[in-house]
Amino acid sequence: MARFSWRQLMGWDRHPTSNHHQWSLYESRRRLLPIHHDDSCESAITAEDATKVALRLRYLIEESVPCELDEDQITKPHSKVITRNVINAAKEAGGPQNRSCVVFCLLIVKRWFKHQSIVELWDADLYQVRALACEVIAKHIIESEDDMGYLLHSVLLRRYSIIVDGEPTPPVNVIEKAVDLHALRVIGSSGYQKCISYLWKGWLIQDEDDPSSFVDYKDRDNMSFWAHLDPDRMRAPMYQNAFQMLISIIYLGLYTGAINTINPSGDLDFVEILLYVFTFGFIFDELTKFYKAGYHILGFWNAFNNVMYSLLMVSLAMRIVAFTHGGNHDEDARRRYNQLSYNFLAFTAPMFWARLLLYLDSFRFFGAMLVVLKVMMKESIIFFALLIVMIIGFLQAFIGMDYADDMTGEDTVFILQAMANAIMQSPDFSGFERFSPPFGIILYYLFTFVVMVILLNILIALYNSAYEDIYENADDEYLALFSQKTMQFVRAPDENVFIAPFNLIEVFFLIIPFEWWMPKHQYERLNDIVMAVLYSPLLSSAALFEVGIAKEIRRNRRRGEDDDDTEEEWDQMANSVDFEGEGWAKKVADCKPNVVDDPAVLEIKKLRVEIDQLKALVEKLGNNLVSRTEEQGEGGSM
Template sequence: MVKWGQLFGSSRERDSPHLRDEMRRLLPAHSSDLSPSAFPAKEVTKVALRLKYQIEEVIPIELPEEKITAANSGIITKQVVKTAKEAGGTEYAAAVVYCLLVCKRWFKRQAFLELWDADLHNVRAVACEIIAKRIIEGEENTEYLLKEVLLQRYSVWRDGEETSSANVIERAVDLHALTVIGSSGYQKCIKYLWRGWIHQDDKNAGNFVFYSERDNISYWAHLNPDRMRCPLYQNTVQISISLIYLGMYTGAVNTINEDGDLDVVEGILYLMTFGFICDEVAKFWKVGFFYFGFWNAFNNVLYALLTASFVIRIIALAHSPDEDDERRRELNKLGYHIFAVAAPMVWSRLLLYLDTFRFFGAMLVIVKVMMRESLIFFALLIVVCVGFLQAFIGLNQVEGNSSITSFIITAMANSVMQSPEFDGFDDYAHPFGLILYYIFTFVVMVILLNILIALYNSAYEDITENAIDEYMAMFAQKTMQFTRAPDENVFIAPFNLIELFFLIIPFEWWMDSHRYERLNNYVMGVIYSPLLLITAAFEAREAHSVRDNRKRGEEDDDTVEEWEELDSEIDFSADGWDEKVRKSKPIVEVDADVVEIRELKGEVEELKRMIRALSPEAES
C-alpha cells in the first residue's frame, strides 16, 4: 500500500527551526513512500545557491513589485531568464524551476528573520516566481516539461542530510506560488493529472507516468477499476455520495418516529456517517496534526452532532416503553433536536465537494480567507470580554447579588450581536454598572465590529483581485490531494467500511500482495461498476480526439475552435496582410518612452556620422 506518513519525515527535520515556515505544508508525504531525488541533493542545492546569488545581484535594492511582475519588465529580462536556465548546466537543467521555488522559500524565510529588509526579500521571492513561470512557458518540449521539470522529484541538502523529495507541482502548492501555478505549462500538467492522463506509477508512487491507453479507442481497454485513481472520477463519486447523504438526512429529519425506533433511512445515514468518521480518523492517523484544517473541523463538528444524536437515541431505546415511557420520550426528543440542529452543516458540507466548479471554488476561497482574518477580531474580542466580565463580576460581588451573573453574560452577548440591553443596569451598582456597560457596548459595536468589517473588506479585495489565480491554486491543491491518495486501492467513504471489514481485517494480514491486489480490483469493479461503465465509454470517445490531434501534430488535449477551422485555407504572407501588420504593430516589449529614447539615440548617432563625414579635418 502507498500510505500517507508524517508531515516532514524525520523528527530532526520537523524540529528544525529552518522549517517553521513550512509547517503549513499542504501535501504531506512519507519519505519512505517516495522515490529519491533525481539528482544528488548537494548538486541541486548548488544550483539553488547559484540562482539565489543571481537574483540578489539582479535586485540589489528594494524595487516596486510592479517592475518585477510587468510583462515588459526591464528587470527580469530575457537575458536574465536565459542565465537562470543555465544555472543547472546541461546536466541539471531540469531542476532549475524546482530550485527557484527553493530560493523563494529561502527569501520568504529571510524576510521573516530580517524584518528591516523584508520588502527587499519579498520582491526577490516574487522574482523567483516570475523567472520560474517564464522558464515553464518558454519550454516547447511538453513531455520533457511535464515529466522532468514539473513531476520529477528533487531534494536539497539541509542540516547535513537529504530532505524528503518533492516535485514542482507539490512545492508550488505548498508555497502557494500563485504565479507559477498560473503558468500555462503548470495548468496543462494539472489538467493531465485531473483527467488521469498522468498517474502515479504502480511500482513507485513517487514517480508519475503517462496513461498508455489514452489513445486506445477500445471500450474494454478503459473498463478498469484502477481508473478510479483518476481525480475526476473520485470527485464525481464524492459529489454523488454527498447528494445521497443529503437526501438521506432530509428524509430522516422530516420523518420523525414517535416510538423512537431507527428506520432504514436513519440506519443508512448513521452507517455513512461512521464511514466518514473512519476516513477522517485514518487520514489524521497517517498524516498527523497538520492534516487538520477548516473543513476537517467543520466535518468533525457535524459528525460529533450526529454521533451524539445516535448515542442518545440508542440510550432511549434501552429504556422500556412501558416502565420508563416519559424518560424515553425525553431522550428521543433530545436526540431529534440535536439531529435537526445539524441541518445547516449538512447542507454547507456539500460546498466542500463543489469547489471544483469555478463559482463555488472562488467563493470558498474568499470565505476561507475571511474566516482566517476574523481570528484577529475574535482574539481582541475575547480579551475585551474577559476584562469587562471580570469588572461586572467584581461589581456583583460588592452588591452580593449572585443571581445576576447569567443576566450579565446574556447582556454582553447581546451587545456583541448588536442588540444591547440597558434596562437591567439602572439599579446595578449605580452608576458604575451602567457606565461600564456603555463603554463595553461602544468598544464592541463601534471599534471591534468596524475592525472586523475592515478586515473582511481587505480580505475580499485581495482575493477578488487574484480570484482566478486563487481558484487555480485551490484546484491544484485538490488535484494533488486526490493524486496523493492514502492507498493504491481507492475506497471512497463510506465504501472504506467495505475495505476495512471485508478486505483488510479478514484478508490483508495473510494473503500475498498480488492476490490481495487482484481481490481489491474485483471489489472495486463491483462497487464502482455503474461509473466505470460510463467512464469507459467517455474515455473511448476521448481516444478518437487524441488520435485526431496526433494526426494533425497537435497536443493530445487540443480542441479545434471556430477561429481555427479555416487555418489551412488562409495564408497571410501570400496576400500581404502579414507585412502590413508587421509595419503597423507597436513595440510592447519595452515602454514607449524607452522606444523613443532608443530612436533618438539612433538619430543622434547618425547625425554624428554625418558631421564627421562633412568635416574630415576635425576628425583627424
C-alpha cells in the same frame, strides 16, 4: 507596504539562526496530504547539487534586485529588472545536466526569501520583492519551454531535494512545492495548468512500481470500451471527486429522509441505519488520515466535519439510551431521550448543506467564494483575539460589581446574556440602570461602544480587505484551489481507492480477513474485483466518457495538435487563409506597435543613430580638411 503574516505579528522567528531548524521543519510539514517517503523515493539529482543550484539562483536574484523596488517593476511584461538575460542566466544555473531542477530551486529560493522577510522585518519589503522575482522567473521558464514531455516529466513532476542541517529533505516535485508555497504565478502558468489538467483527468498516473514517479496513461487514445473499464481508473482525481460528490448527495438525502420520518417509538428504520453507517465510514476515514498524517492534516473542513459527525454520534447515543428505557414506567424517559436525539439530529441540518461546498469547489464560482471565506476566517482571528480580551475585562468588572452589591453573584447569567446581545448588535440598557448605579450603566455603555463601534468596524474593514485582495487575483486563486484539490487526490497514500463509506468494506471484509495471509498478487486481484463491483456504475459511465475523449484525441493528433486541444470557431477555416501570399502579414508587420520598448527610448535610439552618422560625417570632413591643408603646405614649400 509589506504584508505580514501572523508569525510576524506575534513575534515568532525573530532570530534567523535560533529558529532555523524549527522553521525548516514547519515548512516541510505544511503538506496537503501525507507523503510516506521510503528508501525507494529518491531525488532525481543529488541533494547537494540541487542546493548548489539554489544558491546560484539566490545570488542571481540578490544581484538583479539589489534594493527595494515596486512590484510592478518586477511583474510587468518586458520588465527592465527581470530581463531576458536574467532569465537565460537562471536557466543556465544548473548547467546542461541539472537544468531540469531550476524551477524547483527557484521555489526553494522563494521560500528562503519569504522566511528571511519574517525574521528580518527591517528588510521585509526587499525580501518580498525578491521572492516575487523568483516566481516571475519560474513562470517565464515554464511558459518558454517548447518540449511538453520534458516540461511535464522532468521539470514539474520529477522529485528533488536539498540539504538542510546536513540531511537531504524529503523529495518533492514542482507541482507539490508550488501548491505548498501558494506560488500563484507559478500555479497560473500555462504549462503548470496543463500538468494539473492531465493529473485531474488521469492522463498522468503514478507508476505502479514506483509511486513517486508519474507515467502517461497509455490507453487514453484507445477507443475500446473494455480497455477503459478498469478499477484503477478510480485513482483519477476527476472520478474520485465525482464519486464523492455523489456520495455526499446520497448522504444528504439519507439525512433528509431520517429527519422527516420521525419514529415516536424510538426504533431505528432502514434510512437511519444507512445514515449512521455512512457516518461511521466518514469518521473512520478522518481517523485514518489523522493516523497517517498527524495533526498537520487538520484544517477547517476537517474540524467542520468532525463537529458534524460528533453531533450525529451524540444523536445516536441518545437513541441507544432511549432503547434502554422500556415498559410503562420508563415510557416518559424513552420519549424524552428520543426527542433529544432528534433535536441533535435536526441541529446538524445547516452543516449537512454547507458540507456540499466541500465538493463544489471544483466549480469556479464556488471555488472563488470558498477562497474568500477562508481568508475572511483567517482575518477574523484579529477581531476575536481583541474581543476575547475585552469580554474578559468587562465581565470581570460586572461580576465584581454584582458581588459588591449583594455578595451573591446571582446576576451572572443576566450579565452574560446582555454582553452577548451587545456583540450581536442588540444591546439592552434597561437592565443596567439599577445595576451598581451609576457604574454599571456607564460601563455597559462603554462596552457597547467598544464592541459595536470599534471592533465590529475593524472586522468589516478586515473582511472588505480580504474580499478585495482575493478578487484582484480571483482567477489565480481559483487555479491554486483547484491545484490543491487535485494534489490531495494524487498524494493520497492508499493503493486501493475505497471512498467512504466503502472504506468499511475494505477494512472489515478485505484487510482483516485476507490481507495478513493472502499472497500480494492475489490480494490485489481480490481488491480489483471488489472495486469493479462497487464502482461498476461509475466505471461504466467513465469508460463511455473516455471513449468519446479518445475520439477527440485521435482527431487532434491527426491535425498535429495536443491531445487536450479544442477546435474553436476561428480554427475551423484558419488553414484556408494565406496571410503571407496575400501580403497581409507584411502590412500587419509594418503597422503593429512596438510594446517592448518605451517610445522615449525608441526616439533616443533613433537620435543616437543620427548623432553617430553626424559624427562620422564631421570626422570625414575633418580628415578632408587636414588632407587639403597638408597638400597646400607641400605645394607652397615647393
